[in-house]
Amino acid sequence: MSGVQEHPNHQAPRNHRDHRNHPVHRAGSAEGATAPRRAAPGRLAGAARRIEAATPPDRSRAVDAVRALAICGVVLGHWCVTALVPAHAGADGAAGPLTVASPLQHLTELAPVSWGLQTLALFFFAGGWANAASLRAGVRHRPWIASRLRRLAGPAAGPTALWAVLLGTLLATGVLDGATAGTVARLVTAPLWFLAVYALLTAATPVALAAVRRWGAPAAVPPAALVALGDWASFGPGSEALDAAAPAVVAVLGWLQVPAGWLVPFLLGVAVREGRLGTGPGRRGAGVALLVGGAAGMALLVARAGYPASAVGVTGADRSNLAPPSLFAVALGCAQVGLALLAWRRLERVSRRPLVWAPVAGLNLLAMPVFLWHQSALLLTTLGLHLAIRGSRLLDAAAAGTDPGAEAGTWAATAPGAGTAPWAEAAGWLLSGLLGHPDSPGWVAARLLWLPVLLAVLAGTLAAFRRGGGGGHRKTLCPCRRGTPTVVAAKKGGGPTSVH
Numbered sequence: 001m002s003g004v005q006e007h008p009n010h011q012a013p014r015n016h017r018d019h020r021n022h023p024v025h026r027a028g029s030a031e032g033a034t035a036p037r038r039a040a041p042g043r044l045a046g047a048a049r050r051i052e053a054a055t056p057p058d059r060s061r062a063v064d065a066v067r068a069l070a071i072c073g074v075v076l077g078h079w080c081v082t083a084l085v086p087a088h089a090g091a092d093g094a095a096g097p098l099t100v101a102s103p104l105q106h107l108t109e110l111a112p113v114s115w116g117l118q119t120l121a122l123f124f125f126a127g128g129w130a131n132a133a134s135l136r137a138g139v140r141h142r143p144w145i146a147s148r149l150r151r152l153a154g155p156a157a158g159p160t161a162l163w164a165v166l167l168g169t170l171l172a173t174g175v176l177d178g179a180t181a182g183t184v185a186r187l188v189t190a191p192l193w194f195l196a197v198y199a200l201l202t203a204a205t206p207v208a209l210a211a212v213r214r215w216g217a218p219a220a221v222p223p224a225a226l227v228a229l230g231d232w233a234s235f236g237p238g239s240e241a242l243d244a245a246a247p248a249v250v251a252v253l254g255w256l257q258v259p260a261g262w263l264v265p266f267l268l269g270v271a272v273r274e275g276r277l278g279t280g281p282g283r284r285g286a287g288v289a290l291l292v293g294g295a296a297g298m299a300l301l302v303a304r305a306g307y308p309a310s311a312v313g314v315t316g317a318d319r320s321n322l323a324p325p326s327l328f329a330v331a332l333g334c335a336q337v338g339l340a341l342l343a344w345r346r347l348e349r350v351s352r353r354p355l356v357w358a359p360v361a362g363l364n365l366l367a368m369p370v371f372l373w374h375q376s377a378l379l380l381t382t383l384g385l386h387l388a389i390r391g392s393r394l395l396d397a398a399a400a401g402t403d404p405g406a407e408a409g410t411w412a413a414t415a416p417g418a419g420t421a422p423w424a425e426a427a428g429w430l431l432s433g434l435l436g437h438p439d440s441p442g443w444v445a446a447r448l449l450w451l452p453v454l455l456a457v458l459a460g461t462l463a464a465f466r467r468g469g470g471g472g473h474r475k476t477l478c479p480c481r482r483g484t485p486t487v488v489a490a491k492k493g494g495g496p497t498s499v500h
Helices: 014-021 030-053 061-081 108-117 120-134 141-172 178-203 205-215 217-235 239-245 247-273 282-304 327-342 344-350 354-365 367-399 422-435 441-467
Strands: 083-086 098-101 474-477 487-490 496-499
Touching (some): 061 120, 061 354, 061 367, 061 441, 083 178, 083 367, 098 178, 120 141, 120 205, 120 247, 120 327, 141 178, 141 205, 141 367, 178 205, 178 247, 205 217, 205 247, 217 239, 217 247, 217 327, 239 247, 247 327, 354 367, 422 441
Antiparallel strands (some): 083 098, 474 487, 487 496
């Protein structure tokens, strides 16, 4: 794995010096003839062992596994519920600009699936744990905060610059209309709000640590109460009168809900790291309490208080559990943290296996770039196919002698599938999973088949920007002082530097 290297002081086992006698290197031997079949698995296993050897022996792998699961949930969730489709045809029959649609608009029975894919709370939980572990006694707060914020800001430059140039070029050349460009820009910049909130909570880590050390896990109660107050001001009894009398108060409460909602799991992560929640024999009890309490709260809010059942925003809905995070999102986060505590020992044990730990470590080292680039992978693939199909229709119109200008400002309302041959129908169905309206179970099945393609585009985009210098510091796990999970950032042109 290119992003994970051994620490310079790490000594390779002695038997690694005999690699020249490996069958792969015996060109004239019988073993060498069959060695290529075993080379790939051997390299993977060797890379996994090197990552294992470079990992501090007392690093908490459970929290790394939680972060890896969280980033996977966020990416898969966005890829499964976001569709970029043409607006329905108007009176003239021409399809409108590209807009965002969600299968949850039409398939409401899939709402419970969003509970497992909306895992931002686990990301903030792991962030609270990691920041509390990094901010050791004696560390000066201002330099520490500045260092953490610089690391967060670096990965955001790549996608922002790419889409600024790309959208500007497509608009200037008339390939994209303004409405479609605005939709794409909103999707691209959506992850930046998370980055801003995460940066704010990172800067507040010294305060969070002090609060947890004084009050323990109940330090998370005040921000949860603030979220409840914001929900009441927006949707509760008398909210319309309050909005009419003091709209500024309602607006301010809505803005405060954003950091307050994610501060709850962040503080729970700090509490676990500081031994004030879910440690030793009490971990199971704390996990059960959070899981049962969070699940019960979700059920009551949906059944009795009229909260949406979906954990993510649904296009066209008048209320969202995510923008800003509602009390339902807080309850879901508590349930997810409780489940993580119940699975803590198992996660720790499973992550001790080198072939499991290698991808977990890789995802942790690339968590922020993956989060910031995953929407770009979806948009590059979807928008590229839309443009390719529209271009082919323009060429067909020109070849037929008709006016291609009639097609220039429209989008394909359906995926192309000329003829009724089985292969054409299958191709049209597959393309509908990326280009069609998400209004049927068939769309969901087709979208699932596109996930490996989106993953490949994401991997290629990350690799291209890392090779081009857009990846910032290269981080690598390395042995470090006991009890402090750290990484090493290998700066270009310089030696490794510890980042705590």
